[in-house]
Amino acid sequence: MIDKFAAWLRDSAQVLHDNAAYLTELDSAIGDADHGANLDRGFGAVVAVLDETSFGSVDELLKKAGMTLVSKVGGASGPLYGTFFLRFGTALAGAELTPVSIGEGLRAGVGGILARGKAELGDKTMYDAWAPALDAYDAVVASGGDLEAALTAAAEAAAKGRDATVPLEARKGRASYLGERSVGHQDPGATSTTLLLESAARTLA
C-alpha cells in the first residue's frame, strides 16, 4: 500500500506541475497569481523526499509529505494541504488500511483544513470541494463499494463542488477581499483539491 500512496503523491505532483499555469491563472483572477507555483514547488519537494527516503509505513509517508508541504509551500495552501496530510497520516497510524480507515483518515485531514482555515461550506474555498467529496466517499463505502469506487465518487463530487464555487462570493482567503467581484470565478484551491482526488482515484485503489 505504501507504493500506492507514493504513486499517488508522485502522480499528483505531475498533475499539479502540468496544471500549474492553469491554477495560477485562476489565482490571478481572484487572488495573487501563485497557487500553481506554490503547489508545484511543494509537491516537487515531496517527490524529492520520496526519491531519497524509504518509508516503513503509510502514516510516516503521509506525515512526511505534510511536513514537507508545510515547509516548502507557504501561503494559504501550504499550511492547509500540509495539515491535511499530517492529520491524514496521524489518523492512519497503526490502523489497517481499509476503505473505511482511509475514509476516516481523509476526514481527519479535512478536519485539519477546517481547524486551520475556519472555512464554512459556501465560503468559496477548497473546503467546497472536500466536503461533498467526503460525503460521496462515505456513501459509496457505506453501500459496500470498494476504494476505487469510493475515490472515483469523491473525485466526481469534488469536481461538482469546484464548479459550484464559480457563482459564490468568497468569504475566506484572498478572494474575499474582492467581495462581489469574486463572483463568476472558480476557486483555485477547490480546483487543486479536485486534481488531487482525481489522481487518488487513478492511483490509490
Added chain:
Amino acid sequence: MIDKFAAWLRDSAQVLHDNAAYLTELDSAIGDADHGANLDRGFGAVVAVLDETSFGSVDELLKKAGMTLVSKVGGASGPLYGTFFLRFGTALAGAELTPVSIGEGLRAGVGGILARGKAELGDKTMYDAWAPALDAYDAVVASGGDLEAALTAAAEAAAKGRDATVPLEARKGRASYLGERSVGHQDPGATSTTLLLESAARTLA
C-alpha cells in the same frame, strides 16, 4: 515696424503652438520629447508680455522677447533662441530698419547661437537651418531684393537646411548621445527655426 515685429512674434507663437506635438515627436526620436512644449511655453510667455507692455522701439521689443525666452524656456533651446533675440535686438538699437540692418541683426542673433552652442555646420542643430538662411537672405538683399523676398528666400533655404539634417549624425545637443542612431531623423531645432523664418516671411515684410 514695431507692430510687424510684434505680429511676427504672435504668429510664431501660434505656429509653434500648432506644431508643438510635431516638434515634440521629432524630439522623442533623438531627444527628450520636450522641444514643442518648451517653445510653446516660451512663446506663450512672449505673447503675454506683448499683451501687457507697449514698446518704444523694435530693439526693446526683441530684447524683451529674448529675455522672456531665456527666463521661461530652459533646456538648450531657451538660451539659444533667447540669445538670438537678445542680440538681434541689441544689433538693431538705434539703427534704421532696412533689409540690410535687419540682415545684420539676424546675423548677430545667430552669432549669439554660435557663441552659446558652439555648433558647426553639419552638427545637426538649428544652426544647419540658420546658416543657409542667412546666406540666402544676404544674397537677395545684395541683388536688390526687398525684405519680403529676402525673408522668403531665407525661409526656403532654412527648410532645405532642415531637410538636410535628416541624414546627418548629430555632434551637438542631446541627439549626439545617440551617435549613429541619430541618422535618419530630422532635427527638432532646425524645424522650429524654419517655422520662425516662414512666419517672418509672412508677417515681417
Added chain:
Amino acid sequence: MKKLINDPADVVSEALLGMAAAHPDRLRVDHENRIVYRKQEPRPGKVGLISGGGSGHEPLHGGFVGLGMLDAACAGEVFTSPVPDQMMAATKAVDAGAGVLHIVKNYTGDVMNFEMAAELAAADAGTEVRSVVTNDDVAVQDSLYTAGRRGVGVTVLLEKIVGAAAEEGRSLAEVAELAQRVNDQGRSMGMALTSCTVPAAGKPTFELAENEMEVGIGIHGEPGRQRLPLAPAREVAALLVDPVLSDLPYGQGDSVIAFVNGMGGTPLLELYLMYNEVAQLLDRAGITVARSLVGNYITSLEMAGCSVTLLKVDDELVRLWDAPVNTPGLRWGA
C-alpha cells in the same frame, strides 16, 4: 515579462544575496532559511521583533531590519507567505530572554504560517511569543464571517514605532499592547494604475485599459474592489482619503502620521504631488499632520499606484516615531 532577473525561481534568493552584499555592516542573511537578521546579536532583555511575508514588497520587511526596527525578517516567495520553519528559526535566534513579537499582516496564509510557527516555537524552545496582526485596509469590509481586512501600510509605521519601544527595553506585554494600539489607530486605502507581474506567472496579474484604474487594491496584485475610469490626482486622493477618514477613528483636531506610499512603479514626483492633495484634504478636515512619510515602502513589485495610510498619534507615538532608526529602508538619528 520585462524584469531584471535571471531564472524566476531564483529571484528571492538572488535578491537576498544582493541585500547581504550591499549591507555587510548592518545585516546578516541566513540564505538557507531566507532570514534577514541584524548584524549584531540581540541585546539581552530586549524583546525580539520579527516580521515577514511574501517577497515583492521591498523594502518591507527585510529593509526594515536594524536598530530601532525589526530584529529579523523572513522572506517568502514572491507574494507567498514564508513557511513556519523560517519564523521558528528567526524566533529562536532573536529571543534574548524577553520573548518575541510576531508582526503579521492579515492574510490567511501569513496568519496560518505564523500561527504554526508560534505553536512550534513555544513547544520547542519555550520562547514566549505574542503576535499582532495588522488589518488596516478599509477597502475590505470587515466581518466576523470573512477573512477580514488586509494588513497594509500601517505595518510599516507599526514596525518603526514598536521597534523603538522594544529598543527602550519594554516588556513583551507592553510591546504587544502598543502594537495592537498602533494597528487599531491606523487605516489605509490603495489604488493601482497598472498591474504587477509575478515572475513565476510571467504575465500581468490583471489587465487594465489605458483609461482605467483599480481602487481598493491590495499589495499582492489582487484586483481592487472597484474598477473606475482614470481620474486626476485630486479625485484619486479623495477616493483614498475619504473612506479612511469616514472609518474610525479620526476626527477634527486629531493628529496623524500621514503616509503616502508608492506601489513600486510610480515615480517620487507623482507621490509628492499626491501628498500635496492628501495634505490639503486633511487640512480641510481639520486634521493635523504631526509627521509624514512619502515614498516606496510597502510595494507590489512594479505596480504603478499608491496608497494612503493615516495613523492617529499622540505625543508618545510621535516620540517613538522620532526615535533613532537605522535600517536600509528607513533611517534617521543614527
Added chain:
Amino acid sequence: MKKLINDPADVVSEALLGMAAAHPDRLRVDHENRIVYRKQEPRPGKVGLISGGGSGHEPLHGGFVGLGMLDAACAGEVFTSPVPDQMMAATKAVDAGAGVLHIVKNYTGDVMNFEMAAELAAADAGTEVRSVVTNDDVAVQDSLYTAGRRGVGVTVLLEKIVGAAAEEGRSLAEVAELAQRVNDQGRSMGMALTSCTVPAAGKPTFELAENEMEVGIGIHGEPGRQRLPLAPAREVAALLVDPVLSDLPYGQGDSVIAFVNGMGGTPLLELYLMYNEVAQLLDRAGITVARSLVGNYITSLEMAGCSVTLLKVDDELVRLWDAPVNTPGLRWGA
C-alpha cells in the same frame, strides 16, 4: 498616459507643493522660482552648493537638499533644464560669503543655462561662482567635437561627498577641486526595459518590444546607444559593468563606491538582484567595494531599468561619504 497627476502643466509646481508640505522641518520652497532650500539660512563662511536640472529625476536634486549635501536645488520643467533666473536667485540666496559651487550635469541645456546664471550672478551681486560639470556616462563617446558625455549617477555621489567637504568649511577652490576629482574618478552606464512618458508629451518617448531593451540610455528618456534582445540580469550586469571597468580609471586593487541605481519603475527586489551580479563582477575584477548604494536616486520618471556607477575612492572620499547627511533622499548619521 497613466499618471497620478492633474494638469500636465502643473506637475512640477504641485510636486514642489508636496515636497514643502512633506518636509516643513527641513526644507523651504520658493514656489515662484521653483527652488528648494534648506530650512536654515546658510552658515556664514560655508561654500554654498547648488544644483538643479530638469524634473523627473527625483529624488535628484531637490531631495538632496539638506545638511551635508546641497544648499539649494532649482527644478526645471520635466526633463528641461531650469532657467538662469532660478540659478541666479539660488546663488544669491546661498552665498554666505565664501562663494557658490554650481553642480551641473553635462547636457547642452543645463550647461548653457547655468553658464548664463553664473555670468549674471557674478556681474550682479559679485558672488564668486565656480562650476563642476559631471560627465560620467561611458555610453557616450567623448570627443572635442561633440557635446561630450552626459552627467548621470556620479552626480549623486558628488553632491554627497562635496556636500560633506563644504560642511567642513573648506574654501570654494578646494571644494571645486574636490568636485572635479570626484567627477573624474567616476563612470556610469545605464539601460532601460521600458520608456518613460513625459507628461506634456502624453505618450512614451520611445517604443520597445516585449523582448527588447535599450542599453546606454540617458536619464531623459533619450533612446540608448543600442537596442538589444532582452537578456538575463547576469548579462545585463556585464553589459553595464564591462564598459565602466574598461574605461579609465579602475584597476585591480582599487576601492570603489558601487552604486546600483533604479530608473524609477524597477522594484528594489530587482535592484538588489542586480547588485548581487555587479558585486560578483567587481569581485572577479579584483575591485574592492568600500561602500555601496542601491535604490532609486537619479531616475527617469517611471522608466524601468537601472544604471551602474563606480566611483574610485580613497580614505578621504570614504570619510566624506560617511559624514552625516540629512536630506529627504539620503540620510545617515543625523
